[in-house]
Amino acid sequence: MVWLTGGSLALGLLMVFGLFGLVAIRGFSTFWPSEVVRFTTESGEVVLGQVRGSEERLLTEDQLQQLEDQKGAETVAAVRANGDRTERRRVRSVNLFDTDKNTTAWFDDFELEGSTAGLDGAWERAIERPEWALTVERYAEGRYFGELVGFRSGDTVEEDLDAAWAAFEASRARVDEARADWKYIVGVRIGRDLSAATKDAELSARKVALNEGEGSVEHLAAVARAEELGDENALLTKELQAEANTIEQGARDAALLVRNARGEVDEIEVWDVVRAIPANRIGTLGALGVYVDRWLEFLIDDPRKANMEGGVFPAIFGTVLLTLLMCFVVVPFGVLAALYLREYAKQGLIVSIVRVAVNNLAGVPSIVFGVFGLGFFCYFVGGELIDPLFFPHYGNEPVYGGGGIMWASLTLALLTLPVVIVATEEALAAVPSSMREGSYACGATKWQTIRRIVLPRAMPGIMTGMILAIARGAGEVAPLMLVGAMKVAQSLPLDAQGLHPERKFMHLGFHIYDLGFQSPDSEAAIPMVYTTTLLLILIVVALNLTGVWVRSRLRQRYAAAGA
C-alpha cells in the first residue's frame, strides 16, 4: 500500500514537474539570441537562419526505401552507415519570396551538402557562421537574417563593416527618439485624445437630442458645436499627421545594407528596426544583454506583429486586474453565502441540497459560465438594463452591452464561488464552539460574535478559499473568450482616468491560445507560447504566494493554543 500510494504521488509529481520543467526551459530560452548559421543543402539551396531545436530520429526500412527513391543510393548508404539514424534541426530563416515572413523548416543531416561523405559531423562541415550575420527584429515584419555589407546614411554609403556598425548604432539613438515622438503624435494625440474629443462631442449632441427632442434649438446648437469641433479636430489631425510624416521622413534616411541568403543586398531602414543583433559577434555577455533587454520589452511593451513579437504588458495588466477584481467580488460574496449557510440557515434538508448544488457548481464546465456571463451579464444586464438606462445616446453601439472586464470578473467570480463557499464553510465550522459561547456569554449578539470572533478566527481558512479561487480563476480562458478578452485591446481597462469596467481587455491565457492557434505563423509563435505560458504560471504563483503570505501572517496572529 505504501508503494502504491507513494508511487502515485511520485508519478503525479513527476508529471507536474515535467510539464513545468518543459515550459520553464522552453520559456526561458526563447529570448536567448542564438547564433546565425549559413549552409547549403544538397539541392543547392542556401539557408541563413537560426537553429531552434534539434532531434535525432531513427528511419524505418520504408522510410529508407522512400529516401532512396528521392535522393539516391548514396544518401541512403550514408544513413545506413550511421545506423539508420539521422539528426534533424529546425531552422528559422527569412522567406525569400516574401521577406516579410519567416520560414521555419526541418533539415535532416542527409539533406546537407556533402553529407554523402558520412553523416557524422555533416552539420559541422556544412555550416559556416558569418562573422557579420545579423538578426534583425523589425516593427512591422518578421525577423530578418542577413549579412551586414554596409550602412547608408543619406546618400553616403559606409562599406567598412566596423564603421558601418558604429554608424548604425549612432543613428539608432536619433531614430528611436524620432520614433517616440512620432508614436506619441500618432498614437496618443491623434489616436486617443482627438478622436475621443470628437466622439464625446457627437455623443453629447445625441444626448441633447434625446433629452430636448430631435431638432430642438438645443439639439441644433449641440450638433453645430460638435461639427465645429469635429472640423477643428480634423484640421488639427491633418496638421499633426503632417508633423508626424515630417518626423518619419527625416528619420527614414538611414538604412542597413544586408545581404540575404540568395546573395541579394536588401536595404532595411533604421526606422523599421527594433533591434539588430550581430549574433555571432556579441559573445555570451552581449547575448545576456540582449536577453535581458528582450525580457524587459516582453514585460513592459505592447505587442506588435499580430502579438507574435514585442511585449505582453497589456495582457499581464489585464490578467492581474481581472484576478483582483474577481477576488473583490467573490470573497465577500462567498463569505456571506457561507455565513448564511453555516450560521443563519436552519440546518436541514434544504440547506443540504443547497450545499450539494454549490459543490456541483464547481464541476460545471467553465465555458458554460462563459455562456451564462455573455447571456446574462453582457446581453441582459448590460444590453437590456444599463445601456438603455444610462447610455441611450450611444444608440446601437454597446457600452456595457458587450464583453468587458467587469462582466468577465463577475463571470469568473461565479465560476470560483463554490471554492470560496466550501472553504469558508469549513473554516467557520472549525471555529471552536467554546469561543462562540464565550462571546455570547459576554452579551454579544450573533452578528457581533460572527464579526469579532468567528470571522477573524476563520480568516486563514477564507484566505485558503481565495487562494484556490485565484488558482482556478487566473488560468481560465474559455469563458473569457465570450465575455471580453481581446486579441488586441486598444486601451487598458485602468488608466489615469480610473477604472473603465466596460472596456475589453487582454489576458495572458487568451494570448496563449491566440498565439498558438490563431496566429498567421504558428511555427514562429511557438517559442512565444512557451514564454507567455511561463509568465502566466509565474504570475499565478506570485498571486498565490501573496495569499499564502497574508494567510501565514494571520495565522501567526491567532497562533498557538486555544485552537
Place this chain on the structure above:
Amino acid sequence: MNEPPTTRPAVQGTVRPDDVRSVFDAVSKGEAFETCVHPEVAEEDAVLEVSDFDLWYGEKRALYQIGMRVPVGKVTALIGPSGCGKSTLLRCVNRMNDLIDSVRIEGDMRLSGDGIYGPKVDVIELRKRIGMVFQKPNPFPMSIFENVIYSLRIDGERNRTVLDEVCERSLRGAGLWDEVKDRLQDSALALSGGQQQRLCIARAIAAEPEVLLLDEPCSALDPIATGRIEDLIEELKGAYSILMVTHNMQQASRASDYTAFMYLGRMIEFGPTESIFLRPELQETEDYVTGRFG
C-alpha cells in the same frame, strides 16, 4: 444502590421522608420528592431565584422541578455526580441553552427580581448582567487587552481612558495584572492555561455582573493554578455573587459558603457548606461528599 440506611438524627424544619433510602428510590422511580433546604438559606437575600424549573433536551428530561435561592454576595457551589445536570442548570441562568435548538424549559428564574425567561426579556441585556467562565479556558483570538474589554467593545465604548481603566481593574481583580501589564497587546492565546482562565474571569467581571457563573473553572488546571483561582474566588466573594460548579469536594468545602447537591436532574439538598459537609441531613448527601458514592 449502596450501604443500608443507618439511624440518623431527626431533622427539624424541612420535609424529609421517614425512610432515608426513599430519596434516591423516589428519584430513580421518578416519583416526586421535596428538596431538603436548610433554614439558613431562607435568611439570606437571594440574587437568583429558581422555582419549579424543568428542562428537556428533546425527549430527554435533564432538570426536574429545581428550586433554589442563590444568596447575594456569597459563593454557592453546585456538586453532584457527572451528568446530573449542573452545567445545564448553570447555562439556564444566562440562557446559553437558547443556542441549543432542542431545549425546552418550564418554570421560572429571576435575577434580582427580574424574570429571566419570558417573552419580553432582552437576552443580550440579560447576559450582560451575568458573567460566565467555562470549564476550558476560551480566550478570544485577539490581544489580552481586547479580550478583557470585549463586553465594552460590543457596547460600542470607545473612550480610551474608560477602556484602560476597566482593563486594569478587571485584570487586577482577576489577579493577572502584574503578569501581563507589559504585554497587553500580545495575543491572549500565548498565555498559559491558568493565566488564560484568569483572563476569562477578568473578562467576565469587566462588565461588573450581578452573578458570576463558574463551570468547573479549575478542572483544566494544575494544582498551583487551581490554588490561585480559589484564592481569587475568595477575594471576589462579597463583591460578586458566585455560582460555581465543581467536582472537587475540597474545593467546594474550602471556597464556598453554600453548597447544593444535585442528583439525576434533581436538587437533593441545599444548605451552608459546613452543614452539607459535616452534618448533612440526608444520608445520600453524606455518602456523596465522603466519596462513598458517586
